[in-house]
Amino acid sequence: MRWSAPRLPSRSTVSKVLMDGNSAIAEAAIRAGLRCYFGYPITPQNELTEYMAMHLGRKKGCTFLQAESEVAAINMVYGASLVGARAMTSSSSPGISLKQEGISYLAACELPAVIVNMQRGGPGLGSIAAAQSDYFQATRGGGHGDYRTIVLGPSSVQELADMTMRAFDLADKYKIPVMILGDGVLGQMKEPVEFKREAPEITPTREGTLQGAGGGASRIVKTFTSNPSELEEINWSLFRRYQLIKKNETTWDTYMTDDARLVVVAYGIAARIARGAIKSLRAKGLKVGLFRPVTLWPFPDEPLRELVKNVRQLLVFEMNMGQMIEDVQLALAGKGEVSFYGRPGGVIPAPDEVGRVMSRLYYQKGLK
Amino acid sequence: MKLIYTRPESLKKAAFHYCPGCGHSVAHRLVCEVIDEMELRGRTIGIPPPGCSVFAYNYFDVDMAESAHGRGAAVATGIKRACPGIIVFTYQGDGDLAGIGTAETIHAANRGENITTIFINNAVYGMTGGQMAPTTLSGMKTTTTPYGRDPATEGRPMRMSEMLAPLEGVAYIERVAISSPANIRKAKKAIARAFRMQIDNRGFSMVEILSPCPTNWKMTPVQSWKWVEEEMTRVFPPGVYKDVTEPENAG
Amino acid sequence: MLVKMLIAGFGGQGVLSMGLNIAEAAMLEGRNVTYLPSYGAEVRGGTANCTVAISDEEIASPVASSPEFVVAMNQPSAIKFQHHIQSGGLFFLNSSLVETEILRGDIEIVHVPANKMAEELGSPKVANMVMLGAFTRKSGVVEFDSVIQALRHTLGSKKKLIDVNEKALVKGYELY
Ligand SMILES: Cc1ncc(C[n+]2csc(CCOP(=O)(O)OP(=O)(O)O)c2C)c(N)n1
Ligand code: SF4
Numbered sequence: 001m002r003w004s005a006p007r008l009p010s011r012s013t014v015s016k017v018l019m020d021g022n023s024a025i026a027e028a029a030i031r032a033g034l035r036c037y038f039g040y041p042i043t044p045q046n047e048l049t050e051y052m053a054m055h056l057g058r059k060k061g062c063t064f065l066q067a068e069s070e071v072a073a074i075n076m077v078y079g080a081s082l083v084g085a086r087a088m089t090s091s092s093s094p095g096i097s098l099k100q101e102g103i104s105y106l107a108a109c110e111l112p113a114v115i116v117n118m119q120r121g122g123p124g125l126g127s128i129a130a131a132q133s134d135y136f137q138a139t140r141g142g143g144h145g146d147y148r149t150i151v152l153g154p155s156s157v158q159e160l161a162d163m164t165m166r167a168f169d170l171a172d173k174y175k176i177p178v179m180i181l182g183d184g185v186l187g188q189m190k191e192p193v194e195f196k197r198e199a200p201e202i203t204p205t206r207e208g209t210l211q212g213a214g215g216g217a218s219r220i221v222k223t224f225t226s227n228p229s230e231l232e233e234i235n236w237s238l239f240r241r242y243q244l245i246k247k248n249e250t251t252w253d254t255y256m257t258d259d260a261r262l263v264v265v266a267y268g269i270a271a272r273i274a275r276g277a278i279k280s281l282r283a284k285g286l287k288v289g290l291f292r293p294v295t296l297w298p299f300p301d302e303p304l305r306e307l308v309k310n311v312r313q314l315l316v317f318e319m320n321m322g323q324m325i326e327d328v329q330l331a332l333a334g335k336g337e338v339s340f341y342g343r344p345g346g347v348i349p350a351p352d353e354v355g356r357v358m359s360r361l362y363y364q365k366g367l368k
Numbered sequence: 369m370k371l372i373y374t375r376p377e378s379l380k381k382a383a384f385h386y387c388p389g390c391g392h393s394v395a396h397r398l399v400c401e402v403i404d405e406m407e408l409r410g411r412t413i414g415i416p417p418p419g420c421s422v423f424a425y426n427y428f429d430v431d432m433a434e435s436a437h438g439r440g441a442a443v444a445t446g447i448k449r450a451c452p453g454i455i456v457f458t459y460q461g462d463g464d465l466a467g468i469g470t471a472e473t474i475h476a477a478n479r480g481e482n483i484t485t486i487f488i489n490n491a492v493y494g495m496t497g498g499q500m501a502p503t504t505l506s507g508m509k510t511t512t513t514p515y516g517r518d519p520a521t522e523g524r525p526m527r528m529s530e531m532l533a534p535l536e537g538v539a540y541i542e543r544v545a546i547s548s549p550a551n552i553r554k555a556k557k558a559i560a561r562a563f564r565m566q567i568d569n570r571g572f573s574m575v576e577i578l579s580p581c582p583t584n585w586k587m588t589p590v591q592s593w594k595w596v597e598e599e600m601t602r603v604f605p606p607g608v609y610k611d612v613t614e615p616e617n618a619g
Numbered sequence: 620m621l622v623k624m625l626i627a628g629f630g631g632q633g634v635l636s637m638g639l640n641i642a643e644a645a646m647l648e649g650r651n652v653t654y655l656p657s658y659g660a661e662v663r664g665g666t667a668n669c670t671v672a673i674s675d676e677e678i679a680s681p682v683a684s685s686p687e688f689v690v691a692m693n694q695p696s697a698i699k700f701q702h703h704i705q706s707g708g709l710f711f712l713n714s715s716l717v718e719t720e721i722l723r724g725d726i727e728i729v730h731v732p733a734n735k736m737a738e739e740l741g742s743p744k745v746a747n748m749v750m751l752g753a754f755t756r757k758s759g760v761v762e763f764d765s766v767i768q769a770l771r772h773t774l775g776s777k778k779k780l781i782d783v784n785e786k787a788l789v790k791g792y793e794l795y
Contacts (some may be wrong), residue, residue, distance in 0.1 A: 018639070018646050018654065037449050044658055063449040067442070067474035075439035075472070079446020082433050083413070083454065087446070101436050109434070128658070189681045190639070190654040192646045208433040208448075212411035212454055220425040221433040224418070269680075276679020351679040 074102030084209030104143030129346025130184030174338030276351035302332030389589020391579025438469025498584030545561025628692025633747030750792025
């Protein structure tokens with residue numbers, strides 16, 4: 001099956017265009033002022049790379065390059081970011097493992113970059129079906145060293161586009177790598193999408209980037225030091241930035257939680273499925289709701305703590321064997337009651353299935 | 369009095385941490401002299417590797433950015449693609465370039481990335497304590513080949529210049545040796561030529577420098593320089609392997 | 620109301636473009652829609668399918684485990700998907716290529732000799748459009764006008780192509 005480039009909204013009469021998630025990210029990135037994209041083929045994100053080849057490669061002053069590996073791609077991003085270009089790469093689970101080295105260096109050198117992970121089933125080569133198998137890896141930094149990256153969890157094609165734009169701004173604002181944690185379904189499915197911006201909100205400056213010393217003093221971008229207290233100071237400075245991000249950028253969403261007795265905690269495609277289930281159960285009179293972390297790091301622990309003041313019973317629903325649940329438990333520190341439902345391996349449960357789990361729990365726990 | 373020897377402007381006033389007799393110090397100086405003479409300091413970015421030369425940024429007075437082990441060519445690619453006006457050079461050891469970074473190196477060369485690579489071949493992993501490198505000579509003892517490198521199990525030394533030269537994206541490759549004043553002068557010429565290729569947008573250029581590592585070879589500086597001259601050059605013959613501007617060496 | 624449909628066949632039969640056309644039509648009508656193609660290793664070996672969901676409310680999942688409508692453009696798809704259809708659903712069969720007896724009594728079967736009709740039109744490639752025409756008429760999930768509009772939108776300035784495709788659409792539409 002040949003993939004063909006979706007038409008761009010400018011040629012269309014409707015303000016929305018039917019686009020797959022991968023292409024929507026690519027289009028949004030280009031509108032956000034992306035200058036360099038480096039990729040390596042892997043399903044289910046190839047449409048993103050191909051869209052870039054088609055639309056970024058020929059743009060003046062921009063670069064598309066298919067690298068020889070994910071390792072090379074992320075290091076090319078590092079190079080482009082060093083000199084102040086908005087740069088990004090994308091991959092899926094196995095490829096993201098290879099990028100971890102580079103992500104650690106980007107984080108250490110305080111360089112902005114956007115990384116897309118269209119997750120698939122794992123471990124190992126796993127499957128190409130949609131999964132949420134890389135939550136741990138994404139939210140704990142992922143590579144070696146004491147660092148964080150901002151992680152965004154979109155749940156529709158529209159959000160992929162919007163969050164891509166936000167990702168570039170966050171990356172530049174905080175000089176940090178930002179990961180968009182999608183999955184195979186979000187990447188592959190087409191939905192109507194509207195591009196709300198024609199140009200980047202924040203234009204990256206060249207300030208602080210390497211441009212050659214000119215007539216002035218030369219600069220160094222590095223992490224290695226033989227002096228532990230120098231590195232400690234770097235770690236502290238990163239940590240202070242992370243605290244600031246936590247304070248300013250933590251984002252979440254709730255749906256029908258006001259009078260809820262059971263609240264599902266889910267992100268990304270799982271949150272969307274849960275929302276469908278909640279709607280059906282509400283129609284039957286069950287008081288259920290949804291809490292959706294939108295930034296997965298920083299995790300919205302404070303709002304979740306607020307929530308359990310009124311709702312005792314939570315159900316964490318993930319397309320894995322239980323990863324985000326650890327953040328929920330950490331946030332709640334023993335408060336509330338947390339149950340779990342997960343489908344790993346690339347299985348996509350239907351809203352009805354999640355609904356059945358919810359109503360069972362609802363009655364078992366005597367919430368009616 | 370005529371001034372005939374001074375510190376190049378692109379070389380910081382800092383004492384090298386390299387061992388006495390180490391080829392890195394000489395190579396650094398040569399690169400700095402070339403940068404000065406070609407007036408490139410203001411628009412150059414250098415990429416040092418993990419390795420003994422990890423602190424190269426303390427010596428080169430040009431913009432420098434550290435790279436992960438072996439990824440120099442990829443980092444340089446990113447820089448050059450984003451800012452074609454910048455002169456980019458990577459500075460890499462043999463473990464870095466011919467071991468962990470082989471893929472990045474070959475592909476950057478094959479794409480004809482317009483970058484310059486200074487490749488220090490000292491036949492060992494220096495920084496980590498003298499283990500076998502892809503370039504270790506057959507029979508040579510290292511900490512991980514205590515009985516000598518056995519070609520039957522460990523392969524033979526990899527000749528990167530010979531390997532890369534046939535690639536069409538490669539503009540210039542020369543192998544030189546830090547083993548005598550005359551050879552050092554040759555090395556400098558080669559480095560200047562490599563940068564010239566980049567300035568003229570010719571494609572990938574590399575200078576392989578056979579470089580003494582007295583410490584890990586367990587030799588005196590004088591012995592190690594002699595060993596480069598007599599032993600290393602037999603396996604790694606110096607010479608121009610590719611020069612697209614010279615028809616007879618165009619590959 | 621949420622409706623889901625699955626369209627399956629050989630790669631090259633245009634099953635994905637059928638799905639896309641329906642999805643575009645729904646979008647033009649201002650409704651919510653998702654379109655999910657089979658991808659990667661699934662499409663090796665020559666089969667392809669896609670799922671379209673249309674609703675006036677948000678769509679929770681783009682996946683359909685038991686769609687209301689299934690279109691089978693070839694024999695293997697007819698066998699594979701006949702048990703997926705919801706009771707009371709519609710099963711569209713390309714009767715030019717499907718020979719299987721469908722044993723379920725709880726679904727309605729719609730026979731469309733899509734290849735034969737396309738050949739009669741002199742362009743065998745538009746069998747998918749014949750089927751799409753019939754599907755639009757029988758299912759009523761989108762307006763026929765929207766389908767035509769979506770087609771023109773997709774094909775842009777290729778006037779000739781639009782003509783043959785439209786002819787096929789109309790022919791299928793008029794079958795029932
Ligand atoms: C991924 C990774 N693996 C291993 C190392 C450890 N390491 C640092 S330098 C080096 C080898 C250096 O050897 P070479 O490239 O030959 O340079 P030299 O020190 O001889 O100049 C190694 C293995 C590392 N920094 N990163
Ligand atoms: S160990 Fe070898 S390469 Fe490293 S500084 Fe000493 S002599 Fe030079």
